[in-house]
Amino acid sequence: MSTILAVDTSCDACSIALLKDGQVYAEFIQAPRQHSQRLLPMIDALLKKHSVDLSDLDAIAYGRGPGSFTGLRICLSVVQGLAFSVDLPVIPVSTLHTMAVGAVNTGLAKDQDLILVALDARMEEVYWSLYRLQDGQAVPVTEEFVCSPSDVPGHGDLGFVAAQNLIKVGAGCHYPALEGIDAASEIRELLPRAEHMLGLAQYALKEGQVHMAENSQPVYLRDSVAWKKRQRIR
Amino acid sequence: MRVLGIETSCDETGIALYDSEKGLLGHSLFSQIAVHSEYGGVVPELASRDHVRKTLPLINEVLASSGLTKQDIDAVAYTSGPGLVGALMVGACIGRALAYGWNVPAVGVHHMEGHLLAPMLEDTPPEFPFVALLVSGGHTQLVQVDGIGHYSLLGESLDDAAGEAFDKAAKMLDLDYPGGPQVARLAEQGNPERFTFPRPMVDRPGLDFSFSGLKTFTLNTVAEHALEDGLPDDQTCADIACAFQEAVVDTLVIKCRRALQQTGFKTLVIAGGVSANTRLRERLEAALAKIGAKVFYARHEFCTDNGAMIAYAGCQRLLAGQTEELGVSVTPRWPLDTLEPLDDQAAPESNS
Numbered sequence: 357m358s359t360i361l362a363v364d365t366s367c368d369a370c371s372i373a374l375l376k377d378g379q380v381y382a383e384f385i386q387a388p389r390q391h392s393q394r395l396l397p398m399i400d401a402l403l404k405k406h407s408v409d410l411s412d413l414d415a416i417a418y419g420r421g422p423g424s425f426t427g428l429r430i431c432l433s434v435v436q437g438l439a440f441s442v443d444l445p446v447i448p449v450s451t452l453h454t455m456a457v458g459a460v461n462t463g464l465a466k467d468q469d470l471i472l473v474a475l476d477a478r479m480e481e482v483y484w485s486l487y488r489l490q491d492g493q494a495v496p497v498t499e500e501f502v503c504s505p506s507d508v509p510g511h512g513d514l515g516f517v518a519a520q521n522l523i524k525v526g527a528g529c530h531y532p533a534l535e536g537i538d539a540a541s542e543i544r545e546l547l548p549r550a551e552h553m554l555g556l557a558q559y560a561l562k563e564g565q566v567h568m569a570e571n572s573q574p575v576y577l578r579d580s581v582a583w584k585k586r587q588r589i590r
Numbered sequence: 591m592r593v594l595g596i597e598t599s600c601d602e603t604g605i606a607l608y609d610s611e612k613g614l615l616g617h618s619l620f621s622q623i624a625v626h627s628e629y630g631g632v633v634p635e636l637a638s639r640d641h642v643r644k645t646l647p648l649i650n651e652v653l654a655s656s657g658l659t660k661q662d663i664d665a666v667a668y669t670s671g672p673g674l675v676g677a678l679m680v681g682a683c684i685g686r687a688l689a690y691g692w693n694v695p696a697v698g699v700h701h702m703e704g705h706l707l708a709p710m711l712e713d714t715p716p717e718f719p720f721v722a723l724l725v726s727g728g729h730t731q732l733v734q735v736d737g738i739g740h741y742s743l744l745g746e747s748l749d750d751a752a753g754e755a756f757d758k759a760a761k762m763l764d765l766d767y768p769g770g771p772q773v774a775r776l777a778e779q780g781n782p783e784r785f786t787f788p789r790p791m792v793d794r795p796g797l798d799f800s801f802s803g804l805k806t807f808t809l810n811t812v813a814e815h816a817l818e819d820g821l822p823d824d825q826t827c828a829d830i831a832c833a834f835q836e837a838v839v840d841t842l843v844i845k846c847r848r849a850l851q852q853t854g855f856k857t858l859v860i861a862g863g864v865s866a867n868t869r870l871r872e873r874l875e876a877a878l879a880k881i882g883a884k885v886f887y888a889r890h891e892f893c894t895d896n897g898a899m900i901a902y903a904g905c906q907r908l909l910a911g912q913t914e915e916l917g918v919s920v921t922p923r924w925p926l927d928t929l930e931p932l933d934d935q936a937a938p939e940s941n942s
Contacts, residue, residue, distance in 0.1 A: 392683055393917035396690060400916055410691055425635060426676050429642050433683030434918075440646050440684075441660065441691025570646035576639075586630030589764045589821050 358414040360557050361399070361438075362550040365391040365431040366423025366451045367475075367527075373550035374402055375558065381406055382551040391430045399438070411442045415566055417557035419548055420448035421575040422475060422483040422500065428574040436569045445566035448575070449553040451475070452526075456487035456494035457552040459525045464541050465489045469521050470497065472514070472537070474528025477502050482528035483577055486513050502577040505531035591909060592664045594649065594688070595901025598641040598681030599673025599701045600728075601625075601632045604897030605648040607656050607663070608905050614711055616656035617898045619891070620644045627767045631757070638676035645684050652897075663692060667904020670698025670914075671921030672728070678920040686918045695913040697904045702729060702926050704899035705861040707738070708888035711902055716857050716886040721849045723842065724926075725870075726862030727753035727768070730842075731926070732797050732849045735859070738906050739931035744849050745797025752838055753864045755801040759834050762812045763827050773831045774867055780832025781825075785811060787837035792844045797852070799841065808834050839870045843877050856883045866893035906932065 360375040370391055373382040383402055387394045403410065418435040421428045439446045452473045459471045467489055474484040482505050486497040497513050505528070508514070514522075519538035525546040528534060560566065592615070597604035606617035622640050626632045653659060668685030671678060682698065689696035706722050709715060721744070724731045730747035750758070753770055760769025765776065787807055790800045811830055815822035822830065846858055858878060864870065865887050874885045892898055910932045 392679055393919055395683075396686060396916045396918065400690070425638070426679065429638055429676065429680055430683055432642060433645075433680045434687045436642075436646055437684040437687025438691050440649070441688050570650060573643065585628055586767075589819055 358558060358561055359408065359412055360415055360417055360554055360561065361403070361413050362417040362449070362553040362557055363395070363399070363431050363435055364419030364451065364454065364548050364550045364553065365395060365427045366419045366421060367427065367547055369547060370394045370398055371548070371550040372398055372402055373554055374406060374408065375554045376406055376408060380551050380554060382549070384549060391427060395430065395434050410438060410444075413444055415445045415447050415557065415561050417447040417449050417553050418572070419451045419454065419550070419553065420573075421451055422477065422502065422577040423451050423548070425576060428576070432572060432574050436572060439569035444569070446569050446572045447557045447560045447566050448572060449556050449560070450500065450575070451548040452483065452485045452500055453487070453494065453496065453556060454548040454552045455525055455546055457555060458546050458549055459523060459543065460489055460492070460494050461552065462543065464543070465523050467491070469523060470517050472522060472524045472539070474508070474524070474526045474534055476527045476530065477578065480504060481578070482508065482531060482534070484508055484528060500575070500577060505533035508534055509537050591905060592658075592662055593901045593905040593908060594663050594666045595897040595899075595904055596645065596666070596668040596681040596685045597701070597704070597895055597897045597900045598645065598677050599669045599671070600677060600895060601637045602895040603641050603644040603648055604895055604900070605645070605652045606897035606901040607652055607658065608898065608901035610905050610909060614898055615658065616652045617896065618648045618651045618655070619896055620648060623768065630761060630767050632674070634674045634676055637674060638680055641677055641680040645681060660692065663694065665689065665694050665904070665908045666696045667699050667900050667908065668696070669701045669704065669900050670919070671700065671924040673701055673922060675920060675922045678922065682918050682920050686914065686916070690916065695908060697907050697912055698914050699900045699904045699907070700924060700926060700929055703929060704903045706733065706735065706859065707903045707906070708861055708892045708896075708899040709859050709886045711892060711898055712886070712888060716859050719855055720857035720859050721846070721853055721855050722859040722861060723846050723865070724862045725752045725842065725860065725864035727751055727757060729862060730799050730801070732845060733926060734853055737932065739929045741927045741929060743925075743927045744852070745799065745845065747799040747801060749800050749802040750805060752799070752801060752842065753862070755805055755838060756864065758805050759808050759831070762809055763831060764821050770864060770867065773835060774869065776828050776831040777835040777869070780828035780830070782832050782836060784829040785833035787833045789837055789841050789844070792841055797845050797849050799845065801838070804834070804837055835869055839867070839873050842870060843873050846874060847877055847881065850878070850881065850883050858883060858885045860885060860887045861893065863894045866890050
């Protein structure tokens with residue numbers, strides 16, 4: 357039975373969870389702009405509380421994004437340091453996929469329903485993706501996108517779904533273009549939580565989808581912000 | 591004590607291992623110049639992205655080159671300010687988490703204290719007390735140094751840092767980023783007699799600097815001689831670079847001499863990126879010889895940002911018992927003279 361620590365600071369919260377002997381122990385605090393101050397003490401307390409040494413872990417899962425750039429890097433930097441120190445593998449877990457699992461856990465979705473997950477990417481854009489509930493699992497239907505909210509409703513995979521077979525989650529749903537998509541239910545306040553990463557991490561570990569800490573990276577999705585290149589004269 | 595040093599305050603990832611008994615064991619640097627020169631300056635987001643890519647691979651590299659393993663590390667030092675907040679955050683979080691995982695102490699280091707102490711890594715280190723001129727892209731300061739952490743600010747730039755002025759002059763002359771080395775290279779072909787640029791604030795008492803007027807003067811000179819494409823001919827560009835560099839160097843030399851006279855000290859340490867400038871070194875050596883004073887600086891690669899200076903400075907603070915809590919915080923703006931003084935003022939052993 358695997359022992360896994362999961363960490364996510366992609367939004368305003370510090371969220372960590374520990375899987376040990378099949379039990380899940382989670383800590384979650386709202387800590388805007390305090391991730392780096394709160395995260396390691398939280399991890400230390402959770403591990404000590406459940407008598408787990410860092411080296412007892414089989415792997416550390418990290419919320420790889422998309423999300424706040426700085427938040428993603430604080431999470432990964434701490435995880436890189438922890439994993440590298442005692443040679444643990446790390447597992448990147450999508451924040452959107454994590455939220456889809458969170459949506460499934462609410463029990464609002466029926467088998468074969470689609471789950472639209474959207475985070476506010478600021479700059480009038482959303483990070484979003486689509487999942488299908490299949491045999492109790494949230495299975496990705498599309499890749500992950502960053503785009504204008506107005507481009508979401510026209511996406512092919514959303515076109516043929518009936519409102520009663522769709523649920524929408526995440527803060528990105530506040531944009532009018534997403535509000536306009538009819539769905540059976542909406543949970544705008546749903547956040548990526550580390551305890552929802554554990555199932556995905558366990559599966560990845562079983563499949564050998566792990567990385568060395570030094571090869572692990574965030575997934576920003578937005579890779580070309582309008583950084584202006586300099587024009588030379590001659 | 592063997593200390594791993596991590597520097598990620600701006601656009602270079604620097605890693606080093608320093609041993610309090612044996613000196614520097616190894617160091618490695620990844621410079622992002624190629625990434626940022628396309629944009630004409632440092633793009634903070636891109637810098638942070640590179641640090642999170644490079645820090646661990648560089649630690650592996652330094653361990654391998656020094657024939658050591660992770661278990662040989664007794665403590666971790668990381669730059670915790672001043673600098674770019676997102677960039678600092680990466681090195682600080684990795685460093686603090688590593689120390690936690692290894693169950694060893696960690697310490698956050700002031701980037702400019704690192705620069706200031708970098709000449710201590712040389713075979714003949716300076717002895718306290720001394721006057722330090724910190725000149726980089728972000729700082730131009732004269733500091734009285736009576737020991738580690740015993741710093742009093744004597745003067746500083748009221749506007750642009752000297753390195754920043756070099757970068758901006760480089761941009762006006764259509765040169766690449768970072769501008770310092772480019773302007774210096776072009777200045778070698780310039781005629782020093784053709785233009786005379788102002789020496790800001792030298793006729794006033796005190797040890798403060800100002801470089802924004804010099805910047806405007808440079809801009810106006812470029813505009814006056816501009817051809818159709820907005821740039822003067824190549825020789826005029828070289829002459830302007832030469833006049834600009836002479837003005838900056840002259841200003842720095844005059845203030846350094848004044849600071850030594852004011853304190854009565856006979857030792858000057860120059861540190862930071864601009865301390866790599868050959869013309870500045872020559873002129874300071876000549877000027878200080880006349881008043882019986884001596885100038886010390888770090889080897890070229892330790893003038894710019896590096897991990898060795900952080901490992902060294904961190905080691906001194908760790909030996910004095912300073913450590914960091916588990917929560918990580920960084921300080922993007924952090925005056926040097928607010929640092930905690932260390933009691934032991936003896937200059938540490940040289941690195942030979």
